[in-house]
Amino acid sequence: MDIFSGLLDGFAIALTATNLLFCLLGAIIGTAIGVLPGLGPAATIALLLPITYVIGTPVTAIIMMAGIFYGAMYGGSTTSILLNLPGEAASVVTCIDGYQMAKKGRAGAALGIAAIGSFVAGTLAVVGLTMFAPPLAEFALDFGPPEYFALTTLGLLLAVTLSGGSIIKGLIILLFGLILAMVGLDPISGKIRFTFGSIGLQGGFDFVTLAMGVFGLGEILYNLESTMKTEIVTTKLGKVFPTLGDWADSRWAICRGSVIGFFVGIIPGGGAVISSLASYAIEKKYSQHPEEFGQGAIQGVAGPESANNAASSSSFIPLLTLGIPGNAAIAMIFAALMIQGITPGPFLVAEHPDVFWGVIASMYVGNVMLLVLNLPLVGLWVQMLRVPYGILAPVIVLFTTIGVYSTQNQVFDIYAMLFFAAVGYLMRKLDFDPAPLPLAFVLGPLVERSLRQSLLLSGGDPAIFVSRPISGILMVIFVLLIVGQTIFFLRRKWKRRCCVPVPPETEKSL
Amino acid sequence: MKLREQLTALLTSLAGVWIMSYAWIVLKLGSIHVPDAGFLPFLCGAALAVLGVAWLLALHWTKRKEAPAEKRLWHRPLSSLLLMIAYGWAMETLGYISSTLVFVIAWQQIVEKEKWAKTLSIAVLSTLAMYALFVHLLKVPIPSEFFLR
Known part of the structure; x- marks a missing residue:
């Protein structure tokens, strides 16, 4: 099946009444959680995972999940611009100039250019996804256990190193995730591991309980500690359609943001946050008026918002073609596919073309829906910010509890989820980034299986990982990454000791 | 925060050592030709133990002044x-x-x-x-x- 006919078939699936409805539902939920600070797309998809059990077809479930993910990127800009508070992590840099624009009475223009930039970038990235994904999936058909082991370990390492936090903490969380994935029956030898006599643990931890606990309830518990109150900018939104001058100022920022976002999104661990930061840095560096950045430059909104949308679409490429989720939200979509009995990876396009093309086509439709939802309805989204957290929090708890109970109809899962909630809360208290945890958990079985199969294949010779061309190249990148990070860390330490007294609060451990 | 982090680093190392011994004694490592159920847990445990020590050392070398924290209701x-x-x-x-x-x-x-x-x-x-x-x-x-x- 060629790309064009595949896409046409995809549109035939995406444009059915049910799929359009779930695409719209995903876009609305995504925008809503993007608007609400303190609940990210990963947490929301985690909260909605049990619903995928009751949604009839896999393609419908994934269309809704995808809608939530890229919808959150659109919604995140609203709180950044109006409250100076990012609705989700990828909109952090939008606060800088977006809020300044709002204070100058140009909130409408900022929200408008964010929505239009998001639409253009999101659509361009889906075109890229349409073109790149099928050939990459075909290439990945040649992958054996050594290639998969090299790819998954490199992906996990990249997810830690690119997350921007402490690398040691990231690696600890990664290993914790791998160990959690090993709880229960060993798939090769049949031995029971880490269950301590509990029958409930013999089947291993369920991804839904882990995701809901760490990302859903963990976040709620942490937010409950906060005493911070925020004020919405009270100035009128004004016209949300940018003027010709705004468009002229931001069109190249949108184009650059789209390209940066697309390529950063493909890299595991890259994702929406890094792409928006990179886009902002590039816009400021190459601007003719860099002094305007931080004072309400429209390019400072257009670039990052375009980049984070492009990245959210392109991060589907490693998932759909290699079966490797690059970030926490995509790991939730990976789990949703597994719940539906579909293994993401190179065989997806051949075995489930309806899912592959249906989801891609729905992204074109979803981006149009989001543009329509975001421009005229921005005032409505702002009203949503007035829902008190005191009502929202217990409703989310009720939702997660019945949701996790419904997966297997046993209270044990609720206790498991509460254990993960406590873990997620402590992780935030100790400044651990929880993103590598679901990635390691979903990739853990693949890492272990491919490692042990590779060693069995080679008769115990570890050289198998470097003697085959693809795994060899991936392993070289893996080693270079570790060496590079170590050198970077040591050089920074050495410079600090010898030369400049850097302000202590900016210092970050390895 | 630093004391809390030091304690967590120490616990991480101890947990790593415990996982190594559990993998070795209970699950069995097997051989490099035919790895058993404890093979990867052992490697992960060893890595955790090393990372815990590395974290402790990094905390020892890093001088950090705590930023004034927002009041939080535990x-x-x-x-x-x-x-x-x-x-x-x-x-x-x-x-x-x-x-x-x-x-x-x-x-x-x-x-x-x-x-x-x-x-x-x-x-x-x-x-x-x-x-x-x-x-x-x-x-x-x-x-x-x-x-x-």
């Missing part, structure tokens, strides 16, 4: 977690509807310190909404009511 997450545990237990014992109603009332009174009128309206509305969504719309089987058994 008792709210603790009380809400305890409420959630009680809710899990009550769901099976009392049934879904009664436990949900009691849970929301307790949450609004203990965690949010709301007035009774608001508490009761939130509790009734949220319980009805959950019941309508999950039981009627999504057909999720729920634990039956104690008084109706």
Whole structure:
């Protein structure tokens, strides 16, 4: 099946009444959680995972999940611009100039250019996804256990190193995730591991309980500690359609943001946050008026918002073609596919073309829906910010509890989820980034299986990982990454000791 | 924060050592030709032990001045977690509807310190909404009511 006919078939699936409805539902939920600070797309998809059990077809479930993910990127800009508070992590840099624009009475223009930039970038990235994904999936058909082991370990390492936090903490969380994935029956030898006599643990931890606990309830518990109150900018939104001058100022920022976002999104661990930061840095560096950045430059909104949308679409490429989720939200979509009995990876396009093309086509439709939802309805989204957290929090708890109970109809899962909630809360208290945890958990079985199969294949010779061309190249990148990070860390330490007294609060451990 | 981090680093190392010994003694490592169930857990345990020590050393070398922290209310997450545990237990014992109603009332009174009128309206509305969504719309089987058994 060629790309064009595949896409046409995809549109035939995406444009059915049910799929359009779930695409719209995903876009609305995504925008809503993007608007609400303190609940990210990963947490929301985690909260909605049990619903995928009751949604009839896999393609419908994934269309809704995808809608939530890229919808959150659109919604995140609203709180950044109006409250100076990012609705989700990828909109952090939008606060800088977006809020300044709002204070100058140009909130409408900022929200408008964010929505239009998001639409253009999101659509361009889906075109890229349409073109790149099928050939990459075909290439990945040649992958054996050594290639998969090299790819998954490199992906996990990249997810830690690119997350921007402490690398040691990231690696600890990664290993914790791998160990959690090993709880229960060993798939090769049949031995029971880490269950301590509990029958409930013999089947291993369920991804839904882990995701809901760490990302859903963990976040709620942490937010409950906060005493911070925020004020919405009270100035009128004004016209949300940018003027010709705004468009002229931001069109190249949108184009650059789209390209940066697309390529950063493909890299595991890259994702929406890094792409928006990179886009902002590039816009400021190459601007003719860099002094305007931080004072309400429209390019400072257009670039990052375009980049984070492009990245959210392109991060589907490693998932759909290699079966490797690059970030926490995509790991939730990976789990949703597994719940539906579909293994993401190179065989997806051949075995489930309806899912592959249906989801891609729905992204074109979803981006149009989001543009329509975001421009005229921005005032409505702002009203949503007035829902008190005191009502929202217990409703989310009720939702997660019945949701996790419904997966297997046993209270044990609720206790498991509460254990993960406590873990997620402590992780935030100790400044651990929880993103590598679901990635390691979903990739853990693949890492272990491919490692042990590779060693069995080679008769115990570890050289198998470097003697085959693809795994060899991936392993070289893996080693270079570790060496590079170590050198970077040591050089920074050495410079600090010898030369400049850097302000202590900016210092970050390895 | 630093003391808390030092303790966590130490616990990480100890957990790593424990995982290594569990993998070696209970699960068995096998050989490099035929790795057994303890092979990867052993490697992960070893890596955790090393990372814990590396973290301790990094903390020792890093001089950090703590930024002034925002005032945080630790008792709210603790009380809400305890409420959630009680809710899990009550769901099976009392049934879904009664436990949900009691849970929301307790949450609004203990965690949010709301007035009774608001508490009761939130509790009734949220319980009805959950019941309508999950039981009627999504057909999720729920634990039956104690008084109706």
